[in-house]
Each structure stands twice: as structure tokens, then as C-alpha cells.
Amino acid sequence: MQERSKNSLSGIALLVIVALVVLAGLYVFLVRREPLGLAGGVAGAVLFFVVVKGLYTLQPNQAAVLELFGKYVGTVKQTGLRWNNPFFGQRKISLRVRNFESGVLKVNDLEGSPIEIAAVIVWEVVDASEAVYNVDDYEDFVHVQSEAALRTLATSYPYDGTEEGVISLRGHAAEISEHLQTELAERLGNAGVRVREARISHLAYAPEVAQAMLQRQQANAVIAARTRIVAGAVGMVEMALAELQKGGMVQLNEEHKAQMVSNLLVVLCSDRGSQPVVNAGGSLKG
Incomplete structure (x- = not known):
């Protein structure tokens, strides 16, 4: 099904013309007393009812899908009071931008953890004929496919x-x-619907695992922080040893190096303030 544009006539202009015909017939019959005026008045009245049957109104961002005995004729998007063949069936479709917020869904993520998730979908109808003929109820179709996506x-x-x-x-x-919007575009394309925006509005672990997952997150954060601290401490120790031995100013044997490395790592990696102990005796020379 491909949308075809259909022209329509101004309903106001037709009403004015028919009203003038009816008034002219009544004038001829009542004032001029001519039988022909009666026939003209009756014909005008019949024409008036035919015109009224084919009248309909369209608001801005609204379309009318016309069909004749089950066959698609075209889509009218001209606003105001319009007129088409009175035998045409009409189905009005809103082309306005609409929001849909899914309910909170409970699903398992890629790792199997139960989570709660919801999304807001901004969508609009861009092909009224597809929205009418390709699906039974395009609004319900959008809701179901959005939750599935x-x-x-x-x-x-x-x-x-x-x-x-x-x-x-x-x-x-x-x-x-972006992934959600792409997924929705594939699912809703045949229904004449375009997704303008899709975003997650609610995301959380399911209540039964929320506390355990929070502890896991905290543990991962602590491990990541400690890993970074240790890496920085090792680099600082290497720099301290290199600076001390630069130019032969201080000579450290292996025992003193090991003791110094141990002390520096304890100081740098500890999460508490350290209290230095000054060694007044001994020699640094090997």
C-alpha cells in the first residue's frame, strides 16, 4: 500500500452555490408563480442533501483516507471544510506527534540479572494509508511493538x-x-509510523536482587580504585629509587631497596594516615 494524494473541493463554496440554487427556485415558484420554480427548488433540495453527505472537516495535521466500496481512492490533507464524492468512505487519521511511555517491564539483561526497564517513544504517522490498511489498529500496534523492542x-x-x-x-x-530507535523503525515502518525519538525513562535492578547488585557494584568500584592506587604507587616507588641513585648520590643494597619499597608501598597504598618512624642508626651504604 502506497499513499496517493487526493484533491478535494471547498465545502463552503459548494454550500453557497447550492443555497443560491435553492433560493432561486423558491423565488421563481413563490414570487413568479411558475411551476418550473417548484421543480428547481426540489432539485436544489436534493442537490443540497447530496452536497451535505459529502462534506467533512479536517484539522491541521490530520488526514482523511478515502475509499469507494472497499477500494482505496486516496488521502486528503487539505484542512478546513472539504467535499468529495458522497459515496466515498472516510477514515480520519491524526498526523500529530505523539508520546508513548511503556510500562515498567521486568526482564533479564544479557548477563541474566533481573532488571526493570521502561522507555518513552515519540512517534507520528507519516503514511495514513499504511496506518489504516496494513494493521488493524495502528496505535495498539505501536504500543505492542515498542514493548517488544x-x-x-x-x-x-x-x-x-x-x-x-x-x-x-x-x-x-x-x-x-539509537539502537532502540533503529529497532522500532524496522518494526513500525510497514505501519506508516516514524519514530522521532526513543529513550530509556526508567532503569533499575529488580527489588529482589538490588541489594546484592549494589554490593557487587561497590566491590567492583573498590577493586578498580585499589588497582589504580597500586599502579600509581609502583610508579612513584620506581621514580623515588631512580632519583635517589641518580648520580651515585645514595647507594642502596638489595636489602635496603626491599625495605624502602615495602615502606613506600604501605604508605602510598594505605587508606589511613601513616606515622613515620625515623631510624637514627645504621648506614645506607652497602
């Missing part, structure tokens, strides 16, 4: 990526929204 999306990504470079539902909002 959201479920598919949720099972394709982890909730929170633990590895670098992995796209996650929580950490990559732009990529997730």
Missing part, C-alpha cells in the same frame, strides 16, 4: 559493563537510545 534491547546488553569498551544499559545512554 524494549524487551529485545534489554536482553542484548548488560545492565552495567564491568569490562572496558563493553556497551551497557546504564553507562551508554546515547548508544542504547
